[in-house]
Amino acid sequence: MTTASLLPALMQLALLLAIAPLTGGVMRIAKARFQTRRGPGILQPYRDLHKLLKKGMVIPDTASWLFGAAPYVVFLSSLLAGLMIPMVAADAPLSFFGGVLAVVYLLGLGRFFLALGGLDSGSSFGGLGSSREMTIAALAEPAMMLAVFTVAIGAGSTNLSTVAHAALGQSWRFFAPSQMLAFAALLIVLIAETGRIPVDNPATHLELTMIHEAMILEYSGPYLALIEWGASIKQLVLMTLLVNTFFPFGLSPAWAAGGLPASLVWYVLKLLLLSGVIVLIETTNAKMRLFRVPELLAVAFVLGALALVSTFLF
Amino acid sequence: MILPALFLVPFAAGVLSYLARRRQQMEAINLGAFALTFVLAVGLAAQVVRDGAVEALGGFLYADAVSALVAGLTALVGLVTAVYAVGYLRDDERNGVLGGAPQGPSPHAKLRNCYALTPLLVASILLVALANNLGVMWVAIEATTLASVFLVGFYGRATSLEAAWKYAIIGGVGLSMALFGTVVTYYSARALPGADTLAGLNWSVLAARAGELDKAGMRLAFILILLGYGTKAGIAPMHTWKPDAYSEAPVPAAAILSSAMLNCALYGLIRYYALAHRSLGDGFVPQLLILFGLLSMGLSVPFVLVQRNFRRLLAYHTIDHAGIMVTALGIGGALGTLGLMLHMTYHTIAKSLLFLCAGNVYQHYRTDVFHDIKEGVIRSMPLTGAIFLMATLAIVGMPPFSLFQSEFLIVNAAFAGGHYLAGVLFVLFGAGVFAGAILHVGKLVLGPVGPEVPAPRRPWRDSALLAMGALLVAIAFWLPGPLLALIRSAAQVVAGE
């Protein structure tokens, strides 16, 4: 780690922290508009975080130190994963710390601790949420890996910077069948991982349908804030991964002052577009029964496998 | 003068015991005689290792390395079981097991029978090993049967008599075949000079000129001998008397039958193998031996797997090992015969030890059915239990115990000699027997603490057990140089190199 790479790291860090809640806000308001509601306003996530951080918290009397550690791990692992992916420049600040595999596993680390946190309270909701969360994550994993592999094989490396550079080198690459299929697979995984409809409903607190929300039911105050923030960073990380690997238009190759503003604009545009797609899916689908989710993920797996096969067919 | 003394000492002991009036006298005679026999046998072995084959009584007795090995093993088993028998028979007497039927022999007469017949049995086994003349050898082998029939029928129960009858009848038929074989061998040797003298049937003479034997005669003779002495050795399908006899005989006698007498029957077979193989060459003789050896091994597998009675289990084990040794003989060559001789040595020690353990268990629980013993034997009899398990592992060829070494050599010889199928079957059957034995003995030895009281001290039996157990462990790691030399030269005698 040299000072030369420290600056980009700090910049990306700031960007992550700043726009992650915003993505959520955008999606929330977009969803409201699709449903012809007014919506809470684009800055609502910031207000929520502010409120939560400010409040006191109630720790379940059954919980151990792990309950408190989990939010930190979730937050930190998402944040670190965010530093390993190319956001506005193809050279991710910490890409030499790990490529896409490390990103996936770091997110896994956060989930692992969050699930433990869910169990720690002893509440049956926590256990229920942990169980479902881990199940869905496990089932999403192979599809995600296949899609990731397709990308990595195309680039010859799992390093995301290398992947992004390779993507930049080949325009219109997206129209290769393998890329389209991989994108579709990864999109399904993204929906599953971030707990969106049709897999999970982030807005529900209905006992039987909760997944993520059940797991964190006992969290409150700053801990909840960290978890929410961490979750939004994770969502941003996955979305970024999607847009920058498959649609690298406008991505600045390096952290050079010249290319960055344009790159940032492109980045935001792409994010907005992707958010739109996700919201469209959310509004046009109903939440699935839990035991239908594996079928969806199986579709993703098949898509991923097809993507892989087509890399050497086409 | 060792040679005649070696079998005359136990013979005399047998006669004296029959004349003795008190139990203590019989015990003392037996112990003394067997100790002396053992010393003589060791002396003989030392002499053979040093000087090669020795003769006595004008060539009537002859001992090469094979004889010395078999005699030594017999004497060892004799001594250990004699020590064990003291405790065993006292226990039987105390518990009134010898009472028997009202019109049958009295307990004292039974004891006398046992103490007289056991040395006679050992004496005839030793004579088998020492006789030069194949005819005399047959006479001695027949004598072992006659001496042991009443040992099998010792307890006088209906089942004992059944076992004794089967033993006598099957043994009788078998030995008739062997005698027929002996006659045909003599016929095959008619062209040799001096064929019409006593020496005409001397092994040392025949072996030296085996090439001149009548081939058709030797072929027929070998078939008859294989079936005949095979019956005595308990090779399938002539094995059927074995489980009955071993499970009904008093344990010390069973120990001798299953180890020393098996050796003696194999000894007969080995002698004839050497003649027939040298006369007929490869092909018929080895193939026949391998066929019967594998048949014995294979046939013992199912019986071991579903066995309910541990003494019968041991009997099937003996059948298995007889098969192993016969296979080894058939595979032949320097390696096969070396494996055979080593296996004979190791098997003798392990099998007699197993019978002694089984005897302890049987006397403590008064049953030899696995199912009836609900607790772990090791709980009430730690020493017996531990040694039982150890010896079982040893007998099924589990390293580090030495039977693995010999079996390894044998399979290796099979592969090296191109008997691939035989080698594969050997290993397969070995695994089957392993499974069965461990299944049963593992469950017998280990288990919960039961209601049975811990066994009292049994100085005679336990010291025999300990001595043999220590020997089993010791030979696993180290075979004394002279013994190894003896075994190697025995293998050379058989392989003819």
Place this chain on the structure above:
Amino acid sequence: MTLSPDPQFGDKLINLMAALVLVLQIAMAGHRWLVTNIRIFGVQPFLLASIAATIGWFNHAPHLYFAAILTLALKGIVVPRLLEQVVQRVGIRQEIEPLVNQPLSAIVSGGLTLLGYVVAESFHRPDAGGAPESLGHNTLAVAVSLFLIGFFMMINRRKAVTQVLALLSLENGLFLAAISLTYGMPLVVELGVFFDVLVAVMVLGVLVHRIREAFDSMDVSKLDQLRG
């Protein structure tokens, strides 16, 4: 010594007597009455002893006379007496009740005789039949047949006594082989064999006695407690 030792004649004589022994054996196998069986068995040793004596005469092998006398005394006189006594005393039924019926037994015996000849074929030297040193060699087929038929009888007999009888008749085949093939084993061996046979008969006799006491029956097919 008035008779000139013509080996041809001796050969014929021996063959005739051997054939008679075989006929007797088949008769035993096919006969229904126990006492008759014992009597037939008692006749065999006379023929065997004669064969031994003939061979001894032609070959000037005096120890064969000894063997002949022993056989005669032991198997011809002592054993049949003993057996008849046992039968009398035990009072077992006279009928034999074989496992295979009489006609079939006779047929099997015939087949076994055939087998005996097949086995002996490789030893058969018709041209050498006349020489004194190979006198009687051709009776090997008879010996093998006697052995096999005796063996078959052992399987075919239910009662302990009859099994002993069969075993002994089986050994007659051995004896025939021994004297005709090899002109007797060395004397020590011969003695040992006879001694063993004697002891075996005694041992078996005692066992028969005890079995009868323990089971109240002589039927050995009832001895089937020990299985598996």
Place this chain on the structure above:
Amino acid sequence: MTSIQLLYTALTAYACGAAASLLVARSNRLARFASFGFPLLGALLGIAASLTALVEGTAESAAVASGVPLLEYSVRLDSLSAFFNLALSVLAGAISTYSFGYVAGLPSKSAAILGFFYNVLLLSLTLVFTASNVFFFLIVWEVMAGAAYCLVSFDHGKQETRQAGILFLIMSHAGTALLLLGFLTLASSTGSLSFSAYHHAGGKLPELQRGAVLLLFFFGFGVKAGIIPVHIWLPAAHPVAPSNISALMSGIVIKTGVYGIVRVFFYFFDIVPVWAGTLVLAAGVTSALLGVLYALMEHDLKRLLAYHSIENMGIILIGVGSGLLFRAFERPNLAAVAIVAALYHTLNHAVFKGLLFLGAGSVLHAVHTRNMEQMGGLIRRMPFTAFGFLVGAVAISGLPPLNGFVSEWLTYQALLAGFGATGSLTRIMFPVTGALLALTSALAAACFVKAFGITFLALPRSAEAAEAREAPLSMRFGMGVLAAGCLALGLGATWFLPLFDTVTEQALGVRVSSGLVTADGWSLNAGGAVSTAGIAVALTLLAPIPALLTLLWKRGGDRRTGPVWDCGLPGLTAANQFTATAFSKPLRMVFSAVYRPRREIQADFEVSPYYPRAIRFESEIEPTFEKGLYNPLRSAILAIADRFRAIQAGSVHAYLAYIFVTLILLLVFGARA
């Protein structure tokens, strides 16, 4: 001292331990010191020996003749042997320390017996990894099995234990029989029993024999490695053994199978056919996936861990199998990476599985049950054990920055490289394997959330769990060493990996592992970079951010404890908590094709079924392999064997007839030339 001399001293220490533990069996204290002090010393010496051999890349050998021709006791310490010995010694050291406390409560005689077999096991394990001829290898191989049998059966009062021990021994022996046949085929073609004569000799066999030998060795070693479908002994035997022994069994005894497979497939064969590599790969994937799926359904803590051993053996075999394929496609460098991945995972698994079993042992020691449904809340009563177990759980789930992540990462990289490096039909196997590996490791994470969460978190589910006491110091120390090992092997991966240079050089003629480390020493680089140390540092550096955030805003907020939301019922009790069975329910339904679950609900009610008095719920999954393969096999064998009893039906006539018929047959067919 040279490596082989060090090895001798280590062996001597184990031998002394075995002898001494029996000699001082009268006193528990002395027995413990003899039984576990000597092996501790031996382990340290073993580490020294292995490191010396690994670093120097030498292969020293020594031999003792037995006097019997062909039978020789010979050892050779090459890098592969040294590597496995290193794993063994590390684990043995930690377990020996742990055992001081663990056996303290045993009667002195039992402790001595345990110690005796423990030392024998260590001795034989060391020799298994170093024996260099067939005879000696088989001896120590079986001694190992025998000692392990005695240790597994240690608690032989229980039926379950006895049966498990017997199952283990029988299966193990069956495997040995296969090995024996394989070795003898090699021996008959080379005319030697020495391993050195087999170097690349397998490839020269005729095709049919080569195939047979490969299969024999694969299944022979596979039994010991616990790969599916020859695994059934493993979940039976590992849980019933004393926990320190379970740690040793799962940590290293099953690795002897890996050692054997690597030794044979890479040293005795220059190139194995593609099908053999595919077989190993397929067996690896199957074992990994089914292993973790079965683990998920367990609520016996130790059996759960045992199933995870199967899973991890699968992961190791994935590495081995892809190494074989790369070698078949003449890509030695890639093969070396795959092997390094497999071997590194071997070492890592030894460390974290050892840790987990020791943790489970401490729990058992405290609550006297293996059933997780009766644990809970132990994190407060046993904080150290809980922390150790957590470290192990994170490591085994392959999460960064611990050691499991590194080896799984290497495995992924090998698999990815395989796509571009091999033939067109085989190449698709690699990414699919990778995807299934991802599924496996995600399921493993789920499983360990369950294992840790149910065992250690929330409220105690039984009185014994509520009264649990933390393990004594020596046990904690043993766990601590292994937890530190997980951390060190994870963060210090770049530092450890160059040790593999001499291994791959001797096996494949290439040195790759130093090349995997980047010049600055921070990252691994193989088709992508990763730096566990970097991740750890970055996580630490980022840690102030959330802390700062909470501090900045939290001025007015307070922090208090309160009751858990219990839906308005009167207070949360242990009975309300989520159970292990419930936790795995979604997966049970998703994978019902694998599990074939059977459930039974019985409700007792008085008035209306809506108001039941008691509900009894029973659910079990089908033990597929036992039910579909082993039970029918066993019954068939026993039924056939039972048929054979008719031969020995007691009829003397029949017995005579057998002989008669044999005689007739021989006379008819054999008497004439």
